[in-house]
Amino acid sequence: MAPPRQPRSAGGRKRPRAAGGGIALMPEDMLREVLLRLPPKAAIRFRAVCRAWHATHSDPRFVAMHVARGCPLLVAGTLYRSSTRSGHVDLLDLAGDIVRQTRTEEGIIELFVGIESLSSLSHCHNVY
Amino acid sequence: MAAATDDAGDSNEMIRVVSSDGEHFEMPEAAANLSLVLRHMIEDDCADAAGIPLAVVAAKPLAKIVDYCTKHAAKSSGLTIEEAEELKRFDAEFIEVDTDMLYDLLVAADFMGVEGLSKLAVQRTADLIKGKTPEQNRETFGIVNDFTPEEEEEICKENEWAFQITKPPSRLC
Numbered sequence: 001m002a003p004p005r006q007p008r009s010a011g012g013r014k015r016p017r018a019a020g021g022g023i024a025l026m027p028e029d030m031l032r033e034v035l036l037r038l039p040p041k042a043a044i045r046f047r048a049v050c051r052a053w054h055a056t057h058s059d060p061r062f063v064a065m066h067v068a069r070g071c072p073l074l075v076a077g078t079l080y081r082s083s084t085r086s087g088h089v090d091l092l093d094l095a096g097d098i099v100r101q102t103r104t105e106e107g108i109i110e111l112f113v114g115i116e117s118l119s120s121l122s123h124c125h126n127v128y
Numbered sequence: 129m130a131a132a133t134d135d136a137g138d139s140n141e142m143i144r145v146v147s148s149d150g151e152h153f154e155m156p157e158a159a160a161n162l163s164l165v166l167r168h169m170i171e172d173d174c175a176d177a178a179g180i181p182l183a184v185v186a187a188k189p190l191a192k193i194v195d196y197c198t199k200h201a202a203k204s205s206g207l208t209i210e211e212a213e214e215l216k217r218f219d220a221e222f223i224e225v226d227t228d229m230l231y232d233l234l235v236a237a238d239f240m241g242v243e244g245l246s247k248l249a250v251q252r253t254a255d256l257i258k259g260k261t262p263e264q265n266r267e268t269f270g271i272v273n274d275f276t277p278e279e280e281e282e283i284c285k286e287n288e289w290a291f292q293i294t295k296p297p298s299r300l301c
Contacts, residue, residue: 022228022231022232022235023227023230023231023253023269023270023271024269024270024271024272026231026234026253030234030238030250033250034250034253034254034257035254037250037251037254038254038257038258039258040290041290042257042258042259042260044287044290044291045260045261045262045265045290045291046257046262046265047283048262048275048280048283048284048291049262049265049266049271049273050266050271050272050273050274050275051274051275053271054275054283
């Protein structure tokens with residue numbers, strides 16, 4: 001039949017390999033797949049490695065993929081008061097990893113205390 | 129060659145592939161079918177004695193991919209618990225490679241459309257990244273820090289808690 005044809009790539013990669021190891025040149029969509037498999041703290045550190053990794057972390061496509069995966073996020077907050085007027089709250093995911101740390105100002109603290117109480121109440125209700 | 133097995137469409141035919149550097153490999157058709165690209169080539173009658181040329185896959189990663197596909201095709205359905213465990217062990221040992229080979233496998237598995245291997249290589253990359261500081265990751269993967277000192281400081285400040293690897297923070301900044 002016709003002369004042998006080259007198979008088309010399933011992923012359509014064109015990027016050449018760099019000398020001395022290519023992970024640094026990993027295509028962005030592959031990098032997003034890696035990022036999706038990192039726990040929250042490692043994902044935050046991931047973006048401090050280089051500009052390309054930072055861009056991948058900030059890309060709306062990554063956020064969309066993360067949401068599409070249905071990763072459970074906030075389930076609890078722990079309040080730390082550094083003074084009577086301000087403090088911060090750790091927001092945790094279901095695995096117990098800190099996903100975000102949020103500063104709180106006067107007034108907002110009361111709201112977080114409320115959430116904490118509700119969370120405790122709900123927990124007690126389930127136990128008993 | 130033996131006749132086809134009783135599974136419809138299954139055959140014992142060997143498929144030949146040729147690496148970018150001209151090495152020839154053979155694997156059972158069931159193994160080749162784990163690659164989307166090879167499956168399409170086989171369906172299009174492009175698998176002949178000369179072998180399917182894979183222009184961007186060198187012999188070293190291709191040998192690994194042939195091993196992976198052959199192992200997984202032989203244990204594709206109706207696995208016992210022991211067989212599933214054995215396959216898991218095979219995968220764990222299979223992906224214990226240096227970062228150069230890991231990258232070759234990532235690209236080759238993606239090019240050839242071997243989904244299981246792509247997932248395995250991506251997971252291995254993630255496992256190598258987590259638990260490391262940004263500087264350790266740069267060293268591991270040969271990445272150049274292209275941030276300005278100001279940008280780097282800003283990023284670290286934004287989420288200082290994430291850069292404390294051993295224990296969660298007890299206070300902010």
